[in-house]
Amino acid sequence: MRLTITGGDGFVGRAVVRRLRDTHAAVELLLVDRTFSEAGPERRLIGDLRDPAVLADATRDCDALLHLAALPGAAAEGSPVESRAINLDVPLKLIEAMQGRRLVLAGSIAVFGAAPAGPVEDDTVPTPDSVYGTHKRMVEIAFADAVRRGAIQGAVLRLPGIVARPAGGGGFGSAFLSDVFHAACAGVPYVVPVAPEATSWLCSVTACAANCVAALLGDWTWGEAITLPALRVAMGDLVATLTTRFPQACITHDEDAILRRVFGSYPRLMTQRADALGLRADPDISRLVSAALATG
């Protein structure tokens, strides 16, 4: 079986590759990215998927494709035209190029906008309020139509906040959700920009990669986007767990109203569709921390 992973050198992409090496060593992988930070046994295609030749090479011979490459939220907000090209046009062209084959697209909880009003369930209507969430939502609608027409197999997976991303968090306004892990681990003083009561939907990159692989290798197709399971974590509980693990941690809070609204106001989450498909969140906050640090 031949699989293509776009964003193959990204944070989630590398975790997916590790997961596939561990669980499905026989698959042939083609990794696509604009640069690669390390060598490896998999075939690599260096290029930009906005280039039609790169997109053709990425899709030509594979049985299934996992599309992770994206322009992150803060960068998308600053450059809507670039986001349209990367976060909308590329996935739409992948849907066309992968006709009749399996395609798994990384969506995002950003489609719900900041601070959804009530509990979020599978039938909650997305109301994006960012360029990133808007383009992710548009792709969901296009994918659903392609499934309706029988033109594609696979699914769109809405990823929650993935931790712990590498420090620095280029382009992600949610970087603090990962940076707090690195600061605690290193014993560096850190001010979390939301109050202890702030709640976020988090998933370790390990659990996220397992869900991506399950969707990529699965035999089911779902037209409507699938919200991935996540732990709803209060920032105070996360800090307490990290402090127990790293007694040298020195973490305080100083709330930024915008970050609180955008990344720290997530209500209860129910993901019946994903649960029924066997997709899983980290079982508890302690194991989320362990998994996040194992790959941070």
Added chain:
Amino acid sequence: MRLTITGGDGFVGRAVVRRLRDTHAAVELLLVDRTFSEAGPERRLIGDLRDPAVLADATRDCDALLHLAALPGAAAEGSPVESRAINLDVPLKLIEAMQGRRLVLAGSIAVFGAAPAGPVEDDTVPTPDSVYGTHKRMVEIAFADAVRRGAIQGAVLRLPGIVARPAGGGGFGSAFLSDVFHAACAGVPYVVPVAPEATSWLCSVTACAANCVAALLGDWTWGEAITLPALRVAMGDLVATLTTRFPQACITHDEDAILRRVFGSYPRLMTQRADALGLRADPDISRLVSAALATG
């Protein structure tokens, strides 16, 4: 004031031009279309908006633009890639090109899919079930985001069934809704493919053009799409009105289940947003018939 009308030689476009000539003779018009069936005093740009040079010429000097050009529903369903280029990419590029200016996009009730379950109101969530409705819905979402960012003024107007389109109805599955007018008028026997109880949302092209002009020249901006007012007409009532007007009419019914579901199962329609903006449906079925025939 300089206005551009795309699809300027189309059925709605020509009605908009007539309306503007009658009510706003001082505006400078640029009509854009791939061909023109007749000459006229307005400037004409012959070309395909998929060509970046044509799109640049169409948008360069205007204060406001009305985008009517589209690939109709049946044609879009048969050619999703072409629909993506025409019904999605072109409006998205118009949103970018018209930044800071006024843009009115022709949307469609097709975003609601066939046979909406209950009454349709402004907050009814669209659930498109066609390529055409999917692309129209994606454009709505992109437009709302551009308004949120302050990048554009104007609105997306969801057009109902417009009557009476020219006979033949290239690409529109709803052609029978117009063809029944022409057959009644000509005294040609005609079998309406839906039962007398079938209900559709109809608007004369005259009323539609008046609404388009009001939106184009208005000073209001609305991020969420505006469903235009329409008469909910039972096919039996329309046939009765036509038969009263044209005693030689010979119209019978023979229901096609698909056409009934897609074009003849429309529930109650409430358009508070449009009503508050002064947009209007034809006042009653008799005047709808008169207006439809005056321009058919």
